Amino acid sequence: GGVVGVATRDVGIGKDGKPKSTFERGVALLARQTLFAEGARGSCTESLVSKFGLRDGRSPQTYGLGIKEVWEIPDANFKSGYVQHTLGYPLQSGPFDMTFGGTFLYHQEPNLVLAGLVVGLDYKDPYLNPYREFQLWKTHPNVRSHFEGGTCISYGARVLNEGGYHSIPKLTFPGGAILGCGAGFLNAVKIKGTHTAMKSGMEAAEAAFEVL
Ligand SMILES: Cc1cc2nc3c(=O)[nH]c(=O)nc-3n(C[C@H](O)[C@H](O)[C@H](O)COP(=O)(O)OP(=O)(O)OC[C@H]3O[C@@H](n4cnc5c(N)ncnc54)[C@H](O)[C@@H]3O)c2cc1C
The missing domain is CATH 3.30.9.90 (D-Amino Acid Oxidase; Chain A, domain 2)
Structure with missing residues (x-):
């Protein structure tokens, strides 16, 4: 299997778990390539890392x-x-x-x-x-x-x-890639993460454009 997009949550659900008058069903956004930029320890990202074994053979993140x-x-x-x-x-x-x-x-x-x-x-x-x-x-x-x-x-x-270079997982999986601090591109010694996050987005966009 692979990633085919993202789904937003249902909103307008009461404390009792039942839909309120403001209920709105979540939306499924389908895409041929989905890029995840959730920042450090992203929840979807960590699911992808474990589902596709992206950290196999790499150092753990700190x-x-x-x-x-x-x-x-x-x-x-x-x-x-x-x-x-x-x-x-x-x-x-x-x-x-x-x-x-x-x-x-x-x-x-x-x-x-x-x-x-x-x-x-x-x-x-x-x-x-x-x-x-x-x-x-x-x-x-x-x-x-x-x-x-x-x-x-x-x-x-x-x-x-703070894990650095050796803690960067495999970046791609079927249907997408992980970017920025989601991937662990912060250079803790230099205290720089913003430009590496932006650069990874630019590189991923170029690569996705080729594929699409
Ligand atoms: C205290 C501190 C100081 C820093 N100082 C510097 C500095 O001086 N220079 C520097 O270069 N870097 C610095 N950094 C690092 C820099 O902030 C990060 O490297 C950079 O912000 C990473 O960018 P990003 O887009 O990958 O992630 P983020 O900037 O973390 O953005 C991720 C975004 O995705 C959202 N998100 C997460 N999960 C979901 C989801 N499932 N659905 C929808 N949205 C979601 C988050 O709310 C967030 O808005 C600092 C960080 C910290 C914490």
């Missing part, structure tokens, strides 16, 4: 958790193009501390600070609270000054792939 906030700051504190990456406080207290992770802080036009913390999801201490570590980091004297007088305007958290 994951980190990333927390990010966007702050609007006073113009006087804004340093256009400023980039800061850190290891150490608060995740590691010495060179042999095995907790993997670090932080990033960027200033982006017009007056934004994008800041976050990534921690490997293999941390040993069950009491480690990634959000609390992020809050602690923001109190460091060299960090807190960036937020002085500012307001947090958005925030979020998401897993990232």
Whole structure:
């Protein structure tokens, strides 16, 4: 068998499982090629990986958790193009501390600070609270000054792939392919995933065009 498209869910179902007046049947979208770009640990993607054995002979994927906030700051504190990456406080207290992770802080036009913390999801201490570590980091004297007088305007958290090249599964299966972080194209060392995701989409589109 192979993938012949995707189906959207039925909507407008009550808590009792029965259709409400707003009920609408899901739609089946049939396609000769279906490209999956669900990001890290995509649910359909993982079904495809196991159904078609796409990870056979490859290393398992590993994951980190990333927390990010966007702050609007006073113009006087804004340093256009400023980039800061850190290891150490608060995740590691010495060179042999095995907790993997670090932080990033960027200033982006017009007056934004994008800041976050990534921690490997293999941390040993069950009491480690990634959000609390992020809050602690923001109190460091060299960090807190960036937020002085500012307001947090958005925030979020998401897993990232950290397995690298050897954890990339077979990318194609009958009827389609997996793209971007769904495939694991994030380069964790370079902290780059956006352009590899876009590039994989472009390559897949070219290849699908040839087939169609
Ligand atoms: C905190 C953090 C900081 C980062 N910083 C950087 C950075 O500075 N530079 C950089 O290059 N990269 C960075 N990355 C990585 C970058 O965000 C990813 O590599 C990139 O977003 C991957 O793109 P994608 O399109 O493959 O997946 P995503 O951007 O994750 O998009 C997948 C989309 O599919 C949707 N989706 C999932 N499943 C389904 C489904 N079944 N049906 C419909 N929709 C679905 C999701 O909701 C999501 O909107 C960072 C990541 C994190 C978490």
